[in-house]
Amino acid sequence: MASRESFVAQPLGYVQGIALSVGRSRNMNIYSKDECQNVARKLVDAPMFWEHINARYSIGKVLESSFDGFNVHYKAVIYDEEAWNMVQTGTISKVSIGFNYEYSDEVDGHLLHNLDNLELSLVALSGVPNASIAPVKGEHLLEPFRIGEHVGVEQNQKVESMDDVSMREIVENTKKKAAAAAIAQKDAAIEAQIRAKIEAENAAKNSAAAAASATLTTEPEQLTPRQIIHDEVQKQLTAVIIETNRQIQKRQAEKEKEQ
Numbered sequence: 001m002a003s004r005e006s007f008v009a010q011p012l013g014y015v016q017g018i019a020l021s022v023g024r025s026r027n028m029n030i031y032s033k034d035e036c037q038n039v040a041r042k043l044v045d046a047p048m049f050w051e052h053i054n055a056r057y058s059i060g061k062v063l064e065s066s067f068d069g070f071n072v073h074y075k076a077v078i079y080d081e082e083a084w085n086m087v088q089t090g091t092i093s094k095v096s097i098g099f100n101y102e103y104s105d106e107v108d109g110h111l112l113h114n115l116d117n118l119e120l121s122l123v124a125l126s127g128v129p130n131a132s133i134a135p136v137k138g139e140h141l142l143e144p145f146r147i148g149e150h151v152g153v154e155q156n157q158k159v160e161s162m163d164d165v166s167m168r169e170i171v172e173n174t175k176k177k178a179a180a181a182a183i184a185q186k187d188a189a190i191e192a193q194i195r196a197k198i199e200a201e202n203a204a205k206n207s208a209a210a211a212a213s214a215t216l217t218t219e220p221e222q223l224t225p226r227q228i229i230h231d232e233v234q235k236q237l238t239a240v241i242i243e244t245n246r247q248i249q250k251r252q253a254e255k256e257k258e259q
Contacts, residue, residue, distance in 0.1 A: 011077045012084040017132035019043060019065070019120055020072040020097055025127040028109040033069070039097065039115055040067035046118040048076055050083070052098045053121075059083045062120055071130060076120065083122060088135050094126040095133045107177050 020039050024030045031039075043065040047058035059080035066073050078084045086092040098121055102114035122133065 011079060012081060013078050013088070014063075014075060014136040015060075015078055015087055015133050016073065016075040016136050017095060017134055018071045018128075018130045019074045019095060021128055021130040022070050024109050026129070027127040029127065030109045030111040031128075032111065035112060035115060036070075036072050037067045039099075039118065040065045040072045042116065042118050043072065043074055043097075043120070046120055048078070048083075049098075049119055049121045051121055051123055052096065052119070054119075058119075059122070074120065075136065084135075087122070087133055092122045092124070093132060093134065094123050095131050096121050096123045096126045096128070097131075 020031055020036055022031055022033050022036050043062050046062045047054075048060035048062065049058055060076050060078040060083065062074050062076045064075040078087065083092070097115075098119040099115040100117045101112045102116075104113065105111040
């Protein structure tokens with residue numbers, strides 16, 4: 001890392017390259033076309049650091065940024081002598097964007113939204129394969145920024161997508177997974193309703209059974225049909241016997257009067 005002594009107040013040189021590309025990075029971040037366009041607007045005046053480390057001062061600053069529909073291109077100024085030397089010799093040829101983001105959708109990676117607080121760092125390895133940095137030489141130093149004036153990409157040359165990932169496929173996968181999640185959530189809600197209904201019915205049955213059991217234990221013993229008939233016959237026989245005895249007694253009383 002450059003020391004404070006390697007920093008100078010005057011620009012040592014200008015650099016340019018690709019800061020970001022549409023697609024999926026090596027660290028599974030997914031950058032949409034809209035988000036890359038957003039980054040291109042916000043990248044101007046962003047500070048430059050070593051490996052995303054803010055050592056109290058930046059080694060440079062982004063001057064211009066543009067989006068060609070796939071890549072975010074930038075031009076920057078370098079104030080740090082060590083950084084400028086390493087870029088000139090090709091010792092450092094990669095950059096990486098540092099940022100905060102509002103939220104992400106997790107589908108085949110991290111689909112990031114609303115990137116902000118941007119910075120651009122010189123790195124040994126970049127998560128975005130296309131990310132690059134190279135010095136702007138000679139007559140290009142003060143010329144207006146033109147897309148394609150960086151190492152490895154000529155003007156109008158088509159750059160392959162990161163990991164050959166199609167953003168259309170990513171979006172379709174996102175939609176499919178979101179639809180599947182919605183269906184699963186709906187099925188889970190229906191299943192929960194059915195389960196709750198069954199549990200309520202079982203609770204009602206158990207309550208009714210408990211009430212019936214309590215009634216049986218407090219009410220008198222119920223007679224069977226045979227017992228009822230038996231009791232009725234006994235009552236009738238008892239009545240016949242009583243009436244017979246009464247008639248016998250009556251006749252005896254009449255005989256005694258005749259005598």
